[in-house]
Amino acid sequence: MSYSALTQHFQQQYHLQHIAAMCGWDQATMMPAGGNQARSEAMSTLAVLSHQQLQAPQLAQWFSAAQAESLTPEQQVSLAVMQRQWRDATMLPSDLVGAFSLAGSRCEHAWRSLRPANDWAGFLPLFEEVLNLSRQVAAARSEALGLSYYDSLLEQFEPGMRSATLDPLFNDVKQWLPGLITQVQAKQSAEQVQLPQGPFATSHQKALGLEVMKLLGFDFNHGRLDVSVHPFCGGVSEDVRLTTRYDENDVAQALMGVIHETGHARYEQSLPAQWRSLPVGQARSMGIHESQSLFFEMQLARHPAFIAKLAPLLSHHFGEQTAFSSDNLAKLYTRVQPGLIRVDADELTYPAHVMLRYEIERDLIEGKLQAKDLPERWDNLMQQYLGLSTKGNYKDGCMQDIHWTDGSFGYFPSYTLGALYAAQQAKAIQTELGTFDHLISTDLSSIFSWLQRNIWQHASLLETDALITQACGQPLNACAFKLHLEQRYLGA
Amino acid sequence: MSYSALTQHFQQQYHLQHIAAMCGWDQATMMPAGGNQARSEAMSTLAVLSHQQLQAPQLAQWFSAAQAESLTPEQQVSLAVMQRQWRDATMLPSDLVGAFSLAGSRCEHAWRSLRPANDWAGFLPLFEEVLNLSRQVAAARSEALGLSYYDSLLEQFEPGMRSATLDPLFNDVKQWLPGLITQVQAKQSAEQVQLPQGPFATSHQKALGLEVMKLLGFDFNHGRLDVSVHPFCGGVSEDVRLTTRYDENDVAQALMGVIHETGHARYEQSLPAQWRSLPVGQARSMGIHESQSLFFEMQLARHPAFIAKLAPLLSHHFGEQTAFSSDNLAKLYTRVQPGLIRVDADELTYPAHVMLRYEIERDLIEGKLQAKDLPERWDNLMQQYLGLSTKGNYKDGCMQDIHWTDGSFGYFPSYTLGALYAAQQAKAIQTELGTFDHLISTDLSSIFSWLQRNIWQHASLLETDALITQACGQPLNACAFKLHLEQRYLGA
Structure with missing residues (x-):
């Protein structure tokens, strides 16, 4: 046959x-x-x-x-x-x-x-x-x-996705995002936020990361956690290799990074075993993959109810600090501050980093921009979207990402598509099962079960549009994301 | 072309x-x-x-x-x-x-x-x-x-080597080895030897191992040290991966194991770069490979002058102990004790384990011995060579090695060939450059340079016979090995 x-x-x-x-x-x-x-x-x-x-x-x-x-x-x-x-x-x-x-x-x-x-x-x-x-x-x-x-x-990363779909979607976001950033910054300027005091020993950060991975259902019989300069989730479904990096002055970076990669990892580890070794058994797309990591990191881990679970773990590993109160951590982990580095960006300014890269890589590939002119174009767009200069600062500008170094052009949109899909999934779960406030504190696993039923088990058996529409009741759109941001950051 | x-x-x-x-x-x-x-x-x-x-x-x-x-x-x-x-x-x-x-x-x-x-x-x-x-x-x-x-x-492991060469060589060793073992045991029975007191923390054992690898010239830009159940030297010439295992009650096992594997590693790392990716650029044979690991572990590391370098490192990592005196360590690391297990055997009794296996595997392959008669033959030879019984004790007898289980017949002689070649090389170096006493304390690198010139750089460009004759002035023989054993163990 x-x-x-x-x-x-x-x-x-x-x-x-x-x-x-x-x-x-x-x-x-x-x-x-x-x-x-x-x-x-x-x-x-x-x-x-x-x-x-x-x-x-x-x-x-x-x-x-x-x-x-x-x-x-x-x-x-x-x-x-x-x-x-x-x-x-x-x-x-x-x-x-x-x-x-x-x-x-x-x-x-x-x-x-x-x-x-x-x-x-x-x-x-x-x-x-x-x-x-x-x-x-x-x-x-x-x-x-x-x-x-x-x-x-x-098409390699997002089968079926086209610039003609991305352009209006991103143009929509560009309409309201800069204003929202300004509003949130104004609101947050009145807030008092305490920074936890380091140093945070790497060995304790690692132990904390492993503990949180366990809480999030990572299967250590089929994966491990290590260190790399640029964190990633690699390996194969049967043996998922997460990486992170540790900064002894900043506990949030590795913690949130590990949670993010654990989202990728659970998707990989939960793909249907009977299709595992065939293309149809692989993850649907990078955007769907990123929706899982962002679901874990943004929708779940920065939710006040989840932060209430993290707070005692932080105190346990690094000693009692008033900065480790749930209230303070919730403020800290939703702090908005335009910055130069995409991977350090907060949830609100992140899409600006992605849209900038999307415009640049599209023009590089279409031959409308030369490699040598990249730094200038980068600087112009950073000024325009986030009001920041990267002149002469290549390492925090156009040299900051690994993606283009190995030719992964076309990947960046997946991050923002992921954020939009994640918001749609979080909305659908709360409509079906109850608020995150309730679910996170009483039945975290019901959230994973929803993802298992609606996303993970389908691997590539459904087209992306069908997968999202079936799971969330609506095709791809930015409404849930906008609503989520307004609720979280303006308390609207 | x-x-x-x-x-x-x-x-x-x-x-x-x-x-x-x-x-x-x-x-x-x-x-x-x-x-x-x-x-x-x-x-x-x-x-x-x-x-x-x-x-x-x-x-x-x-x-x-x-x-x-x-x-x-x-x-x-x-x-x-x-x-x-x-x-x-x-x-x-x-x-x-x-x-x-x-x-x-x-x-x-x-x-x-x-x-x-x-x-x-x-x-x-x-x-x-x-x-x-x-x-x-x-x-x-x-x-x-x-x-x-x-x-x-x-021929798969030792190209050019034949039973007709091995038989007289091993018959020679069989003539004098059992008597020598008896003599050495008698001499050592009068000696006082102190065992260092553990526990020896794994982290310190690892630091010590890395320090000794550095002393022995291991290139950490092209290799690393890790842990595995069965230690080995793997990877490739450009990236050599050593492993060891740590026993917190015994510091010698990992230390000597690391030195042994470093011998393999330096050979690999020093193969000529211009032939690296071709078969002729690979190590000459398993016997020559083993000669390098045994040169490092036996000829070099168990020499009193090298032990004088190890002693302060041990004290540094594990605290002062009288057992860490050079004299005591030299006695400890040359202690002879016939035992059932090849991988635990000392330098003197090791060849007996190999010769026994050689005779048996040759007869098995030539059809002169049936598999069912293996335990009896094993027991006879253990009695004859080491005076020990393995009757009914298969697990410490003929079932102890992995080699025959996957059909690696013909490998065992490489171990003893390696010991003979190593002794020939040590003798040639001392004839050319001066005694190990002198070289190890004043100019360790001259020893490595000799190996580089005479063994490493030739990879597989010379046949084994030519390689050894050119390096040592004599073809393969057991004289240097016998002399080395007599000098080290009887002070002859």
């Missing part, structure tokens, strides 16, 4: 992705610096072989024969998702795949030392090479898919 | 070995238990693809065309080593490879619970299956290589 032959073939792909994910995790967490060149070459070869495996000549015949086979509706979706992955792989020549992987690996590694050195001149040629290859990838995808260059990259 | 096409092809093999080595390291050091099933499947797929890559149909043509190309002498050696690796991969029918691997996995897996249960009857049929398939592998290799069954297996 061709469908069955295809599933075996795609299971091998899954195995190679497992291997690549683990070597990528090791590169970011464990590998000594001197090992990087060899690692990059090895991973490039793996990427090429994996890509060749996906391009095996018999697949075309299997796909056409499988269409005629008697398949369950779920198998039909599975077949379509395999076909999309196969189509994605076959539209790029192997040498481009190898060159792209190698350039990305090199640039990303160099970035780890060039960024702290604020070395834009050292970074630019490496970045230009990545951008150049990314545009070649976009050209090939665009040709095959009949999409614009940028949409063809966006 | 075919030679050049071959080098590219074998570089890909090297990259896949890199990936496999890192995932294997992760499995032993980092992976949560629940990830094991997925990891095993992923690594099995990688092994299959790697094997397929090595069997690519164009290789036969490339090899024959490359013979006619104008190659440097070193390229000719490189070509021959690639060809040997390719020949090894292609000489076995793939159904035999599959059956052998499956039987090995099954037997090894069962052994993990059958050994502690001392269940020889349960083990025997599984072991018989492995032995039967190993003999089929030996038959196929024997046919292809024109060697005896056993020599064809030995």
Whole structure:
């Protein structure tokens, strides 16, 4: 049976992705610096072989024969998702795949030392090479898919999403966000907030993180927590590798970071076991993935009822402080302060960081902006959206993110899509089950069960639109997000 | 050019070995238990693809065309080593490879619970299956290589080594070793030795290990130290991953283990960079590899002059103790005590364990000994060589090692070959450069430079015989080893 032959073939792909994910995790967490060149070459070869495996000549015949086979509706979706992955792989020549992987690996590694050195001149040629290859990838995808260059990259992370959908959505947010930020800042300027006093020993921060992961249902038999410069959730569903970074002067960064990554992790760990090794069993999209991390970090962990659970844990690990009162922590964790760094941004200013990157990366990929002009454009938009200057400050400006260093253009919109989806899910849960005030204090697991039923168990069996509409009763929109922000930040 | 096409092809093999080595390291050091099933499947797929890559149909043509190309002498050696690796991969029918691997996995897996249960009857049929398939592998290799069954297996680990060389060598050792053990035991029975008092905190043991690795020249930019149940030296030359295990009641185990693995590591890290990704750039053989670990652990680290360096480090990390005097440590680290377990054996009794295994595995593979008669033969030889009985004690007798459970027949001689080579190297260094007493206290790095010039930089560019004769002025023999043992243990 061709469908069955295809599933075996795609299971091998899954195995190679497992291997690549683990070597990528090791590169970011464990590998000594001197090992990087060899690692990059090895991973490039793996990427090429994996890509060749996906391009095996018999697949075309299997796909056409499988269409005629008697398949369950779920198998039909599975077949379509395999076909999309196969189509994605076959539209790029192997040498481009190898060159792209190698350039990305090199640039990303160099970035780890060039960024702290604020070395834009050292970074630019490496970045230009990545951008150049990314545009070649976009050209090939665009040709095959009949999409614009940028949409063809966006499709990799958000299947079905287009600039034509993002533009009005983001334009909507741009209408009300700057005003809301100003209003909230005015309101908060009258508030007294106490900063907890450090130092917060790394070992205690780690113990606290592990405790909170446990509270949030992370399965330590199928995952672990480590340290990396740029925190991420990697590995595979059966073995999820979270990372964070510790600052001994700031306990919130690692704590909220770990909660964020735990959202990603629970989605991964809860994908349906029977589809695990097939494309249809993978996470639906990056936006849906981000909706889970932001649900955990923003909707859940910064809710006063959850902060009431965190407060005694903080006191336990770092000693009693008046700053650890639930009231104070709630104010602190919803403090709005426009800043230069996306990953440090609060919930309210975060979308501004994303919209800025969306506009820039779209123009870079469409050829409307040159790499060398990136710092100036960045500075202009930061001035416009958040009133801040990044002139000459590359490390806190256009060199701050890992995404572009390895060619992940088209990824950034997922963050704000995730925030919108998360708000829609939180609204749906509260409509169905009761307020978060009540659920968090009495029945946290009912929230996870809702996510399990409505999001996690569906993996890629539903299109994103259908998944969200079925779960939340409405398609993607910014209303729930706006309402959530107004309620949380203005008490409206 | 075919030679050049071959080098590219074998570089890909090297990259896949890199990936496999890192995932294997992760499995032993980092992976949560629940990830094991997925990891095993992923690594099995990688092994299959790697094997397929090595069997690519164009290789036969490339090899024959490359013979006619104008190659440097070193390229000719490189070509021959690639060809040997390719020949090894292609000489076995793939159904035999599959059956052998499956039987090995099954037997090894069962052994993990059958050994502690001392269940020889349960083990025997599984072991018989492995032995039967190993003999089929030996038959196929024997046919292809024109060697005896056993020599064809030995060739996998010690290229060029034959039973006809091993037999007189080991017969020589058997002549004098049992008497020497008796003499040394008599001498040591009069000695007072103090055991250092624990507990020895793991964190301090780790710090000590790192310090000693640094002293021994380990390059931390291309490697790291971690923990695993069964210590090993893994990874790749560019990124060597050592492991050890800590026992808070015994500081010597991890310390000597780390030194041993550092010997392997320095060899790996010092292989010539220009040949790194080709078979000819890899370590010469398992015996030469073991000679480096044993040189570090036995020749160097248990030498009184090196122990004089270790003593203050021990006091520094664990506090002053009279047991940490150089004199006492020197006695402690050269204590001889015949025992049942090979991996716990001292320098003097270790060869007895190896020779016993060599005789048995050779007869098993040549069909002169039946699996069912193994325990009796084991017991006879243990009585003869070490005066100990293993009657009915299978778990500390013939079931103690992992090697035979997965069919690694032909590996054991490497351990004692390594000890002989190490002694020859130590003797040559002292003849050329001065006594270890002098070199270790004043110019440790001159010892490493000698190893670099004479062993490390040659990788597989020289045959083992030529490598040793060129380095030590004599071919393989047991004289230096005997002399070393007599001097160290009898003060002769």
